[in-house]
Each structure stands twice: as C-alpha cells, then as structure tokens.
Amino acid sequence: MKRNPIADEMAHTYDRYFQSDGYRARYPQPNPSTLDYLLRNGASEAKHILDFGCGNGRYALALLAHSRADITGYDISAASLADFEHHLDHTPDAAxxxxxxxxxxxxxxxxxxxxxxxxxxxxxxxxxxxxRIGALSRLRALINPNGRLVLSVPSALRRRPRELMKWSIARRLGVALPPLSEQGNIYFTRHVDGQSLTFFYHLYSPKGLRAELRAAGFALEACEAESLLPEWWIAQSRTLSGLDRMASHLLPPALGYGIRVLAVPV
Ligand SMILES: C[S@@+](CC[C@H](N)C(=O)[O-])C[C@H]1O[C@@H](n2cnc3c(N)ncnc32)[C@H](O)[C@@H]1O
Known part of the structure; x- marks a missing residue:
C-alpha cells in the first residue's frame, strides 16, 4: 500500500515528543471524565479493546486497572510504545x-x-x-456487531484560530497544496524542550464528524463537549477536572475543547 506522507511526518513528530518526555509532563493522566465515559459505555465489560493511537498508554493503563479486558495498543510512533512498555513493566496486568x-x-x-x-x-x-474515512472503514471491519467506537477530536470553534485563518487565506489565494487545500486542515508548531514539533490536524465540527463516521459505516449515538478547559489543565489538576466536568455538561458539543462521540457500526 502507498505510504501516507502525513503518517510519516506524524510518526517523526510524536517520536520526538515522547522521547523528550514532554507529552507525559503535559498530560500526566487521562481526562477523568473521558475515562469514566469509557467505563460507563462498555469498557468495564469489554473482552477486547483496541486503543488506536494509544500513545504512551495513559488511557490503556488506566483501563487495565478498571477492567478485565485484553487491550491492543496501536500507534505509528515507536517512541510512544516504548514509553507505554516501560510503564507496563510496573503493572501486574502486562500480560x-x-x-x-x-x-x-x-x-x-x-x-x-x-x-x-x-x-x-x-x-x-x-x-x-x-x-480519515479509509481508516475508520478499516476499523469498522474490525469491530464486533455490538461493539462501540469512542473518539474525541479537536473542535474547530475552539482550537488554533490563527492557523485556521492562515490556511483559509492560503486556500483563497490558491497556494494551499493538498491536504491543506481541504477546509479545516492545518499545520501548527509547538515548542517542547527546545524542539519545534509540527503537527497536522483536521479541526472538526460535530456535523463534519458525523458525516465522516456515516461514510465509514458508523452511526453516531452520542456527541458531547469533552471539556471546557484545555486538556492539559485537566490532566494536571484534579480540582480543575472536577469543576470542568460540571461546566462541560452545559456546553454544546461544538464549544468543547474536544468533541467526544460514541458511535456504533451499522
Ligand atoms: C494527541 S496523541 C493521543 C495519544 C493518546 N490517545 C492519548 O490520549 O494520550 C495522538 C497519537 O496519535 C498517534 N498517531 C498519529 N498519526 C497516527 C496514525 N496514522 N496511525 C496511528 N496513530 C497515529 C500519535 O503517534 C500519538 O500517539
């Protein structure tokens, strides 16, 4: 199969991010509200869970402790999996x-x-x-008929306004090459431990997310704001994550920092 250049770029970026320990410092634990969401929506009873893009396993390690499931962690970043493996050494559930x-x-x-x-x-x-639809379709082929897909994506109304504007102008001027020629696609750069890390992102609306899921054979069952505050605040503070959980119930999905959905195969 033809290599996707974005996947190669992201593997390189995330390898450097995980090697620097910057990711673990920024997101030392899962978002407690999303972890609860998983447990309330099937993770406690699941026999086999696939964590696609598991990173260093911040969710998978927590799920191991709260379920009896076998967990497959998949990622394109070798450094993320090395970090995950290192933490598995300290858990009795590594098998x-x-x-x-x-x-x-x-x-x-x-x-x-x-x-x-x-x-x-x-x-x-x-x-x-x-x-994206191709990947979702492949995952659709791997999910049991009664299985559930839970995902969260960044909201276009909350994230990276400067980059959205910059690439929107580039598209109007006809100088944005694929995949940046597509609305909602951006590159942005974050500085971590003296390194510049560049990420490709598609920023979502609930409507766009629903349409992609439908095209891949999933029906959206629930859609909500994942949080009001940025993920790293929540991952670093129990107090903020508790307050955020109350506030985010009041938010429409599009105004969440992330949009969290539950989808089922059709
Ligand atoms: C923001 S991190 C999220 C990691 C983890 N799910 C979490 O919540 O901490 C994004 C992850 O997606 C992975 N990723 C990026 N492109 C991917 C691809 N094409 N296939 C699989 N994983 C990918 C990255 O390596 C990284 O671990």
Whole structure:
C-alpha cells in the first residue's frame, strides 16, 4: 500500500515528543471524565479493546486497572510504545496488553474488538478526508456487531484560530497544496524542550464528524463537549477536572475543547 506522507511526518513528530518526555509532563493522566465515559459505555465489560493511537498508554493503563479486558495498543510512533512498555513493566496486568507498531495487518482482518478508542485527536492527525474515512472503514471491519467506537477530536470553534485563518487565506489565494487545500486542515508548531514539533490536524465540527463516521459505516449515538478547559489543565489538576466536568455538561458539543462521540457500526 502507498505510504501516507502525513503518517510519516506524524510518526517523526510524536517520536520526538515522547522521547523528550514532554507529552507525559503535559498530560500526566487521562481526562477523568473521558475515562469514566469509557467505563460507563462498555469498557468495564469489554473482552477486547483496541486503543488506536494509544500513545504512551495513559488511557490503556488506566483501563487495565478498571477492567478485565485484553487491550491492543496501536500507534505509528515507536517512541510512544516504548514509553507505554516501560510503564507496563510496573503493572501486574502486562500480560493483557499487546502493542502493535505501524502494521495494520497485525490488528486482525475480522471483527474482534468490543470497543475501539481513538482518543484525543488521533483521527485528526491521519490526513485528508479520504484517508480519515479509509481508516475508520478499516476499523469498522474490525469491530464486533455490538461493539462501540469512542473518539474525541479537536473542535474547530475552539482550537488554533490563527492557523485556521492562515490556511483559509492560503486556500483563497490558491497556494494551499493538498491536504491543506481541504477546509479545516492545518499545520501548527509547538515548542517542547527546545524542539519545534509540527503537527497536522483536521479541526472538526460535530456535523463534519458525523458525516465522516456515516461514510465509514458508523452511526453516531452520542456527541458531547469533552471539556471546557484545555486538556492539559485537566490532566494536571484534579480540582480543575472536577469543576470542568460540571461546566462541560452545559456546553454544546461544538464549544468543547474536544468533541467526544460514541458511535456504533451499522
Ligand atoms: C494527541 S496523541 C493521543 C495519544 C493518546 N490517545 C492519548 O490520549 O494520550 C495522538 C497519537 O496519535 C498517534 N498517531 C498519529 N498519526 C497516527 C496514525 N496514522 N496511525 C496511528 N496513530 C497515529 C500519535 O503517534 C500519538 O500517539
């Protein structure tokens, strides 16, 4: 299969992010509200969970402690999986985890997962719309008929206004090359430990997310604001995450820092 250049760029970016320890420092734990959401929506009873774009396993490690599921962690960043593996060494549940780097075929070919996760922007990183729908369709083929997909993506109304404006102007001027020629797609750069890390993102509206899920054979069952405050505030403070949980119930999904959805195969 043809290599997706965005995937190569993101693997390089995330390798450097995880090697620097910047990711763990910024997001030392999962968002407690999303972890609860997973447990309330099938993770406690699931037999096999796929955490697609698992990173260093901040969700998978927490799920291990709260469920009996076997967990497959998949990522394109080898450094993220090395960090995950390092933390597995300290858990008695390591035997329930299988880590897969890059190679989709090792995820299986037939439905086998009761729950698939794509948390905190993984879908946004994959590339243009066709690539994102292609990936969702492949995951659709791996999910059990009664399985559930839970994902969260950045909201276009809350994130990266400057980059959205910059690439929107570039499109109008006809100088944005694919995949930046597509509305909602951006690059942005973050400085971590003296390094410049550049990320590709598609920023979502609830409507756009629903349409992509539908095109891949999923029906959206629930859609909500994941949080009001930025993820890193919540991941670093129990107090803020508690307050945020109350506030985010009042927000329409599009105004969440992230949009969190539950989808089922149709
Ligand atoms: C923002 S991090 C989220 C990690 C984890 N889900 C969490 O919540 O901490 C995005 C993750 O997506 C992974 N990723 C990016 N592009 C990917 C791709 N094409 N296939 C699989 N994983 C990818 C990155 O390596 C990174 O670990």
């Amino acid at each position: 329930r985890v299988r880590l897969v780097h890059g190679n989709w075929s090792r995820l299986g070919r037939t439905p086998r997962y009761d729950m698939i996760l794509m948390l905190f922007g993984v879908l946004s990183h994959l590339g243009d719309r066709a690539t």
